Amino acid sequence: MRPNKIINLAFLILLLAAFSACKKVINVDLNSSSPRYVVQGNVTDVPGVYTVSITKTISFDQDNVFPTVSGAIVVITDVTAGVTDSFSETSPGCYTSHVLAGTPDHTYQLYVNAANNIFTASSTMPAHITLDSLYTQASRFGGTHPQLVPVYTDPPLVGINYHYYHFMEYKNDTASADVIVRNDALINGQVVKQPIGGDDLVSGDSVAVYLECIDSSVYQYYSTLNQTNNQNSATPANPLTNLTGGALGYFSAHTSSVRSLIVRP
C-alpha cells in the first residue's frame, strides 16, 4: 500500500475539480547531459533465455532513440549452484544466456564490462508465489474503465521480513507505463485482492498480468522508479539501483507467474 501516491492522486483530483487549473506545453531550457550507461538484467524461474540489455542516456530534447552498447562482456553467475554463464550479444546491446536456469532461493551475480567500465550487481530470487486468478471489476474511483484484480496468497512471515511483489501489466501486448510494486508489511499472510491500475481497459482488450516476487533491493529500485516517474516530490531523483559502478537500471532475479483475460462488456 502506498498512501502517499493515493494522497497525491486525491489532491490532484480535488484541486482540478475545485479550481479551473490550466495546462500547457512549455519550452524549458534543459542542459544536455553527458551519456551514462543503463543496464537492465533479468533472471526468472521460467526456463528459457535470459537477457541483459545495455544502452545509454540521451538529452531530453533528443528523439527517443536510445543508443545501444555493443561489445561488452556480460557474465551472470549462479553463486548458489556455482554455474557461470558468459552471455552473447544476439542483437545490438542485447546479451542472452546459454546455460543458466533460474531457481528460487539462488543468488545471482551480474558482471558487465563495457569499454572498461565495470558494473556489478547481486540479486537473490525469492520463493515462487503463484497468481491464483485475475478478474476485472468496476472501478471504485468512478469512471467507465474497469480495474484489474490479481489474486494471490501471501505466505505468512514472522518478524520484519517482507515479501516484495512487482506486477507487469500488458494490454494488447503493450507494457503499461505504471510501475506497480507492493510489500506485505500490512497484509502479511492474507489472500490479497487489491486492484491494480487497469490502464483504461475497454471491452475486447486482451490483458496479461505477471506477478513477480522480487528481492528487497529490486523492490527499492522499483518503488523509487515510481517516485521518479510520479515527479511529485520537491526534489525528484534517479531511482536507487542495486548496480555498482555508476550505471542506471537494475538487475533482478525474480519468479514469474502469469494470468491473462479478455475484457468482456
Next chain:
Amino acid sequence: MNRPTKLIIAFMLLLLPGVLNAQTKFSISGTIKDKKTGEALIGATVKVADKPALGTATNEYGFYSLTLPSGTYKLLVGYIGYKEQELTVSPEKKSGFDVALEPEETQLNTVTISSKVNMVTSAQMGMEKLDIKEINAVPVIFGERDVLKTIQLLPGVQSVSDGNSGFYVRGGAADQNLILLDDAVVYNPSHLLGFFSTFNSDAIKDVTLYKGTAPAQFGGRLSSVLDVKMNDGNDQSYHVSGGIGLIASKLEVEGPIQKDEGSFLVTARRTYADVFLKLSHDTTLKKSSLYFYDLNAKLNYKLGKKDRIYLSGYFGQDDLGLGGLFGLNYGNATGTLRWNHIFNDKLFSNTSLIYSDYDYNIGINTGGISANIQSIIRDWNLKEELEYFANPSNSIRFGFSSVYHTIEPGNITGSGITNSTQPDNHSLENAVYITDSWKASSRLNVDYGIRVSAFSVIGGANLYDLNPDGAVRDTIHAGNGQIEQTYVIPEPRASASYTLNDVSSLKLGYARNAQYMHLISNSTTTNPTDKWVGSDNNIKPEIADQGTLGYFHRFKNDDYELSAETYFKYMQHQIDYRDGANVFDNTPLDSKLLYGDGRSYGLELYFKKKVGRFTGWVSYTLSRSEIQILGVNNNDWYASRQDHTHDFSVVGIYKLNKKWTVSSDFVFYTGGAATFPSGKYEVNGQTVFYYTSRDGYRMPNYNRLDLSFTKQLKPHKKYTSELVYSLYNAYGRENPYIINFQQDPNDASKTQAVQYSLFRWVPSISYNFKF
C-alpha cells in the same frame, strides 16, 4: 555549574548597575484601552508633555509603567487613530492612571494605516506590524481576508507557491516560522492544502512578524516569529458581525460578561467549496467532501484591580474525502489560559498554560482493505514572564518556558491489514531568558538579552545508531521517562538604534535562534501529512546566526516611512532528504535524512504611505539563499528552493469617496530553484527521466495583479454593511504551479514539459455586516 548557566549569571550582574541607581523618583502604572470596545491597546504611547523623550508604550496587554523624578507632570496618552488624552500625575496621586481613549471620527476620505511602533527610535529590527485594517483592505484570493497572504507582500517574506498561505522568511524554510496564536504554537497554519490560513481575520487584533530578530522571550524557530493576538471581545456592549462569501461564511459574536470587568468573543467560519463538487458529473466527485471550519473563542475577566484572567481557544478541522474510498481529516486545536498580575507599579507578571495539538487522520477503504493512519503532535507549555520597569531607561523582561512535546509518529490500524504502531516520542523543551530595553542616551537605544534553551529527548521510542550511508547499525532501546540526550544552546540577541536626527536612524542587530522541532517535507507545497519530528541523536538542533544593519527614515510628520535593511544569516544543521526517501513506510525516518548548512543574505527596501486618501506600500527584496548538504550535488553550495533573487510587491488602497474604496496589489518574483531532468533513458520499454543535480533549474518568474472594490452600503441605525468585489490574477497570468515532464502523447519519439497553473481570473464577491 555548566558554562551557559555561568554566562547567564554574569549577564544578569551586568544588568544590575542600571537597576540600582534609583534616586527620589516615583512610579505609576495603568492600562490603556479603547473606550468603545474595551479592547486593550497594544503599543499606545504615554509621554511627558514637555519632555517627549521621557515616555513609554503599553505592552501586549495594554499595561504601562512609568518612573519619573519627583514633581508634577502632564502626560499625553496617545494612539494612532484615537484622540489624545491628558493625564496629570504627581507623587501624591496614587490611582487613576487607567485611560480609555476615544477613537477619532473617521475624517472624510482619509484612511490611516500604520505601524504603531516608532520604527525610527525603537531598537527592534526586522519587525513588521500589520494593522487589521490593512489586512482587510488588501485584495486576496476568493475574497477571504488572510493574514498569512498579506504578510507575503512585505519585504523579506515570500510565498511558497501560488495562492498558498505558506511563506518563507529571509531564505528560511516554511517550517522555520514560529506561528503563535495567543502564545500557542500553530503547527499547521493552513486549510485546504494551503490555500487558506487558519486565522480568521475577524478574530484578530494584532499581527507582528519578526524576521529572525525576535526578542529573547521568543524562540524555537530559525527564521521568524509570527505573533498573532486574538481580540479580547467588547466589554461595553454586544455586537454581531459576519460575512457571506462565495467560498466561506463567518459569524462573530462579542460582548461583556460584566461591563468593564470582562468580555467574551466567539467567531466561527465554514467553507463550502465542496458544493461545486456536487455539480460534477463524476459520481465519485459528487460524493466527495472538501471543506474546513474553524472556531475561535476568548473570555477575559478582571479579578480585582491587579489580576486578569484570559481563556482563549482555537479549533479548526479540514475534511477531504473522495467518495468513501479515501479520507483525510486534519486540524489544529489550541488553548491558552493566562493570568496577568500586577505586583506593583513596576512589576507586571504574565503566567500562561498553553495547549497545542495538530493531528491528521487518513482513511483508506479500497480493495478489501480499510486502513487508518493517524499522527499527532501535542504540546503542553507552562510559561512565566515578568516585566520589570526598573527605571526610566531600563525595562527588563525575564522568564521561562517549559514545553512537553508528544509525537505520535503515524500509527496504521484497520481491518484486513496488519496493524503497525510505533511508540510515542516525548521530549522536553525548556528555556530561560532575560532581556533589557535600555535607553542609553537620547540618541542610543539598545535591546540586549539572552535566551538559553535546552532540549531533552525522553526515552520510550527507539533511537538509531546509523552508518554514514544511513543504514541502521544499532537500535538503542531507551527506558521510559529516562532522559536520553540534552542539547543546551545559548541564544544571545542584541540590537541598537542610533538616532541620526529627528527623522532618521541607523540600526544594528545580531540574533541567534535554535530550532528543535523540524518538519520533514518532500512535497512541492504545504502538505498536511508532512511530519514533525524532534531533535534526537542524529537530527541535531538547527542553529541560525543573523546579523542585520538598517536605515530608517520618516517623512512629513510620520505620513511616510522608508526603511532599508540588509541581513546575513548562517544556518547550521539544515535537513534534507536522501534520494528516493519515502516517509510513509515504517523504516526509521532518521536514516532517510541528510544534513548540511545554509546561508542567506539580502537587501530589503520598504516604502510606506500611511495617511491620506491614497495609502499603501512598495517593497523590494534582493536576496540569495543557498544550502550545502553533505551527499547532495557533490557537497557543493546550491540555490535553495527559497531562493527568489528579486521579490517586488506594491499595495495601493485608494478611497474614492465615502462609498467606494479601491485596492490593488501587484507581485513579481524570480522563480525558485527546482529540480528538472537533464536527460532520459529507457527501462522496461518506458522512458525514464535522468536527473543530474538537485535544484539545478529555476521555475519561470511569477507575476500577478489583484483588484478589489469595496462598497460601503447605506448604514441603518446600528447596522453597517459592505460589499466586496475582488478579482485575483486580474490579467490571467498562467503562473506555474507544477512543471511535469512526460512522453508526448502525440509523438512516441518525443518528450515534453507540461506546466500546470491553478488560478486565473478568480472573481469573488462577499458581503460583510456588523451590528
